Amino acid sequence: MSCYAGLMSGTSLDGIDAVLVDITTDRCQLLAATHDDYPQALLARLRQAIEAPTQVGLDELGELDTLVGEAFAAAALTLLRSSAVPAAQVRAIGSHGQTLRHQPRGAAPFSLQIGDANIIAERTGIDVVADFRRRDVAAGGEGAPLVPAFHAALFASPGQTRVVANIGGIANITLLQADGAVTGFDTGPGNCLMDGWTQRHCQLDFDRDGALAAAGQVYEPLLARLLTEPYLALPAPKSTGRELFNLPWLQERLGDVQLSPQDMLATLCQYTAETLAGAIAQAGAGTVAELLICGGGALNPQLLQRLSRLLPATPVCSTAQYGIAPLHVEAAAFAWMAHQHVQGLPANLPAVTGARGLRCLGALYPGAVTAT
Ligand SMILES: Nc1ncnc2c1ncn2[C@@H]1O[C@H](COP(=O)(O)OP(=O)(O)O)[C@@H](O)[C@H]1O
Ligand SMILES: [Mg+2]
The missing domain is CATH 3.30.420.40 (ATPase, nucleotide binding domain)
Known part of the structure; x- marks a missing residue:
């Protein structure tokens, strides 16, 4: 079994979708899926930051990065509790984080996702791959859609x-x-x-x-x-x-x-x-x-x-007809992107994002506590 978790919260801010999948070369089989809402107070602060970006101070940005990291870590733990798969068998977690701002065509292009991956690695003990969009942006791409x-x-x-x-x-x-x-x-x-x-x-x-x-x-x-x-x-x-x-x-x-x-x-x-x-x-x-x-x-x-x-x-149908329910697809995509990273494989499509070429996306945050 080649087991990966994916954590996703999109622009809807409707909460964190978490999935556990078994990935082989031609298959991605869903093992477990959970959904955690954001705590109400955090949701209000995220909405405020997204709707009034010029009013977000550095302290607020730093705190939101930590709080979203904790919320994503909690979502990963909810997922692990819901499944029979032991944490030691999860090769890595792919975490998208929460987009606060996406400006890939500005004077200094950027796409800003928060949710400190160090916290997810620390709370779960599992390797985390995060920060998927910015390598594509660095290579001249939109960083989206991935x-x-x-x-x-x-x-x-x-x-x-x-x-x-x-x-x-x-x-x-x-x-x-x-x-x-x-x-x-x-x-x-x-x-x-x-x-x-x-x-x-x-x-x-x-x-x-x-x-x-x-x-x-x-x-x-x-x-x-x-x-x-x-x-x-x-x-x-x-x-x-x-x-x-x-x-x-x-x-x-x-x-x-x-x-x-x-x-x-x-x-x-x-x-x-x-x-x-x-x-x-x-x-x-x-x-x-x-x-x-x-x-x-x-x-x-x-x-x-x-x-x-x-x-x-x-003919219009749901992806459920092809084995993966609509609400699980994007989280599964980030589990798959973690798999691509671990294998050293690319995950962007230059024809889609406009990047100069294929790139291995994301950065790895080791789950293991380094022995001294
Ligand atoms: N039963 C439903 N009826 C209508 N809309 C729904 C229903 N369930 C979910 N949605 C819509 O889907 C959104 C969440 O979709 P999602 O794919 O998670 O978006 P995102 O990736 O932006 O978080 C909700 O905000 C809501 O608008
Ligand atoms: Mg959502």
Whole structure:
């Protein structure tokens, strides 16, 4: 058995997904999966830091790095307790950390993930691989999305064109072409605008099962305005985040118009669906044999319906059909990236991120306490 753990918290800030997988060259078998919410006080501080980045002082940044490290370590321990696999059999933990800011095209490009990996190594005694994005950024890449290489390893089907859509806070697609070529990019918002609006105006974490969206009507003038966002038409490689797609961005385009929560959710849900369908066309996918959905958006039937309506010729299914449930895919990707690091293998795809070449991603934090 070649056992790796993956820890992931995405832009949704909906908590830490942890998975334990058995990785062999052509297989990634799920052994255990758990989910830990962030403690409420930490969640509030993370939201504040992401929404008002210029107000974060160095002390706050340092403390958040430690607290997220502790939360990730606790999530790893929850995972280990839930499984029969002894810690000594886990070769390494791949930890994505929590993105606070992603600016890969600024004057001094960076992508900032926090969650001190030293703490995870110290609490678990297991080797930790972390800091996956910055080597790709150093090599001129976007540092994102990183999941396409894993999607290719797991879901490619020679002779068939498939698309994998990972609908987290931000959404990204991976185009797996029949000839083996792999491309992909961030398409724009996944759930982040829907979540943000629901949290602000409905005091709910998210629109569960798309219930609000199902009861509303798309407000076409707003949808049309949102679709003029220049990011959508940019050529790949490209990646984005909550730096762009956030509530102030939405409010600017909404102006003085008052919409019911239902109509707003219907409009935002349709927006996510249209940007995804548009991105699949932009990627030049041609005839797609199957569209595989993962990420939390896979659990929103309204979103899936709207996507299916826009892509009537494309069968849409969940990655669960191919052995890995939608909420486990991204955490499993970081377990796989830890495996790649340990084996000295690359984990980025230059065709996706724009990096100058393949790179072995991440840095190793040894779990063993060095004997004196
Ligand atoms: N039952 C559901 N109905 C609608 N949306 C859901 C459901 N379950 C999860 N989601 C959405 O999925 C999001 C979490 O998705 P996830 O893939 O974890 O995103 P991220 O990678 O950004 O953390 C939630 O914030 C929510 O918007
Ligand atoms: Mg999440």
